Amino acid sequence: MKYIDEFREKSIVKNLASQISKFSGLQINLMEVCGTHTMAIFRSGIKQLLPQNINLISGPGCPVCVTSQSDIDSMLELASIKNLIIATFGDMLKVPGTKSSLEKIRSSGSDIRAVYSPLDALEIAKENKNKEVVFLAVGFETTAPIIASVVDDARRLKIKNFSVYCCHKLIPPAMAALLATREIKIHGFLCPGHVSSIIGTKAYQFIAKEFKIPCVISGFEPTDILETILMLLKQIAKNAASVEIQYKRAVRPEGNIPAQEMLKRVFLPCDADWRGLGIIPKSGLQLNPAYDKFDARLKFQIKPSKTTEPKNCLCGQVLRGVKTPVQCKLFAKACNPENPYGPCMVSSEGTCSAWYKYNR
């Protein structure tokens, strides 16, 4: 597969690993904030190639994991409405709310469909004019412009039976909130490659300038991740802090302007409730009032509910990189992929799920 296989070559990986091993010594904490990076790291087994002093931490990069329990309960409320079809990315199906999940509700008759693209959800709306279709809009900056386009299409085509339940979130504000907690010392960030294809490098500059922490925008193949680590280590060794792009074949410094414009047209920043991090100002997206007709919250009058976190669940601290899954009392005992307590275990790239599958 072109532009994939070449970046998985074993000999290149070996070499990068050996270059990295020269940076032995002080403990270095590098954080990745992208669920796809978490998956890629675990699936390829990269951590085994790193020296002991280099610690790769998984941060809050899983948009499913950080969806608040209240939002999940609201999605379940929508799913219980008669003659309503829920269209969603597959990742959301098993996430537990307070009492149930989309997958469990489906087995009692709710029409819930996993789709690959929100465009397919719009098609479902066109084919089922006598039903309402709600798309669960979850994801970061990579996915938000896509939902924006589909909502814009729906408005242009005057499709009345389509709406989205929006809980998109933005990564740079979460990174800032994490740094502000000062809970752990982060020496460098692996920045999400595809989020950066959209937003470019500008949004990370404050981390380098104000917090003096190097950031490298990383691709997802093993050689990409290892090269990124090497670039971070080189900056750290020189006491430098700047934003670099490792993933040059897919990220431009300015990002993707048309996608950014689409985001601005359809969405407005708003405060958002991140599971484990609490409310982070201006870290979420809500629909611009011009698109009110497509806002499922308004259309179906969904009110946020008060929820309680499951007892002993450490998802929040795991998401902030403060604890590892094995430090949670529930991990691999009461909480496992068949019976998850919190989203970190449910999502295919949640930290606990990845640890359970690949690290036991």
Add this chain to the structure above:
Amino acid sequence: MCLAIPVKVVKIKGTLAEVDMSGVKRQADIRFLENIKPGDYILLHAGFAIEKINKKEARETLKLLKDIYYD
């Protein structure tokens, strides 16, 4: 939140392209990109093309990985 795959553009019709990955085909919305031609590679995410693969940069990254990182 970032699963996007490099796929090859086969045909273009307006803002839609037919893309191919090892014989698997899908339609992709290319409204976010300009000057896309058949033969280009784009990153496919949830049915949209979010970026065009810069072939020159890809070649240079590989060259760097193969040459300069050897002792």
Add this chain to the structure above:
Amino acid sequence: MSQGHNEKILLAHGSGGKLTHCLLKELIFPAFSNPILEKAEDAAILDLKGKTAFTTDSFVVQPIFFPGGDIGKLAVCGTVNDLAMMGAKPLYLTAACIVEEGLEISVLERIIRSMAKAAQEAGVKIVGGDLKVVEKNACDKIFINTTGLGSIPKKVNISGGNARPGDIVIINGFIGEHAAAIMSARQDYKLKTSIKSDCASLNHLIAELLTKSNNIHVMRDPTRGGVATTLNEIAQQSNVEIQLEENQLPISDPVRGFCEILGIDPLYMANEGKVLIFVPEKDSRKVLSAMRKHPLGKKAQIIGKVFRSAAPRVLLRTSIGSTRIMDMLTGEQLPRIC
């Protein structure tokens, strides 16, 4: 058929009366054509000697016609394979069909003929069956339940509990083809592929392999849950560790591409024409070579090895040389955005 090809199955077709007999006489008996069936008794009388393998399975696949096969072919091949995996020579099958009212008779005909063809290719006789019709929406077009009987030669002892440290794990070809073909055909994700199900009866291939080696320890077809799940089952049964080599896994380019786009793993995808063979190292080359000479084994590969272990598990040595655990499949594999 005298009822006309545009006609549909009615509830009356399942009630045992004239319409049922019409279906049996005009479609089913001629298609499955054998003297035991045509006796039309309440049960088939068989004369079996020695150890007998006996299996049952149900088939509910959607869509019922897919690239590379259909529910009928799947029912026959799946049952034949269950028997063959035990080292048995498959002999007799039964097929009980539950049909949804309103299904076109021409569709039922197509499925029955497909079963007949598959049975003939496998060298088995369909000696009994049943047909029931249920109201619209009480089932999804057609469900098929089968049973199968086969005879096991005296010296053959094949079991999931027989894997031993040192055994080599071989598979006869590309993985994930069936699941990918079904997912493509369902069009939920709007991907166009030329991937075909690998649905096939493996008994002839297996008979050939059993002549080449008396030391085959385990044979199993990696159906639901894929290679990873099946290997986990065997690891548990035999209390061993199985190490897989990611670089050695035979995966076709289209299935690779399909999986990358959707973010799913071919090791968890169902196969319907594949067999995993565990054999001591000394016989592994012989078995591999014999597989590759057979049409259903051309892409056969050695994919792993068995080791002693305190706890049963399956490990994957990744393409970059690291090792990780390969667990059983939990739940459905769904396309992911992340």
